[in-house]
Amino acid sequence: MRFDNGRLITLEGGEGSGKSTQAEILAMRLARAGRRVVATREPGGSPGAEAIREAILSGKVSKYGPFAEALLFAVARKDHIDCQIGAAVTDGKWVVCDRFVDSTRAYQGAMEGLPRSILESLERLTVGDFMPDLTLILDIDPEAGMARANARREEGEEVDRFEQEELLLHDRVRQGFLDIAEEEPERCVVIDANQPEEIVAEDIWEAVTERLGA
Numbered sequence: 001m002r003f004d005n006g007r008l009i010t011l012e013g014g015e016g017s018g019k020s021t022q023a024e025i026l027a028m029r030l031a032r033a034g035r036r037v038v039a040t041r042e043p044g045g046s047p048g049a050e051a052i053r054e055a056i057l058s059g060k061v062s063k064y065g066p067f068a069e070a071l072l073f074a075v076a077r078k079d080h081i082d083c084q085i086g087a088a089v090t091d092g093k094w095v096v097c098d099r100f101v102d103s104t105r106a107y108q109g110a111m112e113g114l115p116r117s118i119l120e121s122l123e124r125l126t127v128g129d130f131m132p133d134l135t136l137i138l139d140i141d142p143e144a145g146m147a148r149a150n151a152r153r154e155e156g157e158e159v160d161r162f163e164q165e166e167l168l169l170h171d172r173v174r175q176g177f178l179d180i181a182e183e184e185p186e187r188c189v190v191i192d193a194n195q196p197e198e199i200v201a202e203d204i205w206e207a208v209t210e211r212l213g214a
């Protein structure tokens with residue numbers, strides 16, 4: 001637990017699991033509870049990282065393989081921490097971040113097979129000790145998640161790099177997240193995301209108050 005009262009809470013999970021929806025609700029509830037809140041997302045969250053987000057999600061980098069993608073995510077994450085969330089947490093703010101380090105583990109690691117030793121090296125260089133105080137893993141059957149993501153997409157809007165992957169690969173992502181939760185139960189809570197929005201929000205609030213005393 002951080003000594004300075006600031007907190008880093010991350011939301012993780014597959015496509016369409018409700019991370020962005022729930023990040024917004026959580027940020028609102030925390031603010032209502034009197035916390036100073038910063039809501040942000042990855043990849044992106046700072047000007048430098050948002051530029052990299054474009055390159056990654058357009059799919060322009062995927063042809064260079066998961067190592068190149070993981071490196072770019074690492075650069076973006078470092079910039080995000082250095083330029084935004086690091087200072088916010090030190091200043092006592094509660095940061096709610098839509099995707100963070102576990103997405104790299106699940107997508108470039110579990111889905112694409114990048115070795116754990118590489119991921120660990122990158123984490124040491126970027127995140128270091130700045131790990132989340134709480135990670136909410138929104139768990140949903142990938143088929144249901146993709147159906148939600150498809151329904152959300154506006155006409156003419158292109159699918160992004162990771163939405164294009166086969167459902168089978170998304171099963172690996174799901175399992176990747178569940179494995180992280182099992183390995184790090186003191187940091188992670190698995191939330192059943194296949195429930196109505198308000199119920200998911202309640203489960204999340206319960207986890208946050210229980211773990212962090214919001």
Ligand SMILES: Nc1ncnc2c1ncn2[C@@H]1O[C@H](COP(=O)(O)OP(=O)(O)OP(=O)(O)O)[C@@H](O)[C@H]1O
Binds near residue numbers: 017148152
């Ligand atoms: N519990 C829920 N039940 C039904 N629909 C939901 C629920 N939560 C979110 N949705 C809807 O599903 C779609 C995807 O939700 P959202 O954008 O929050 O997911 P996400 O995890 O951020 O997706 P992505 O990984 O693509 O960013 C949205 O249209 C949202 O309104």
Ligand SMILES: [Mg+2]
Binds near residue numbers: 019020021098
């Ligand atoms: Mg989202």
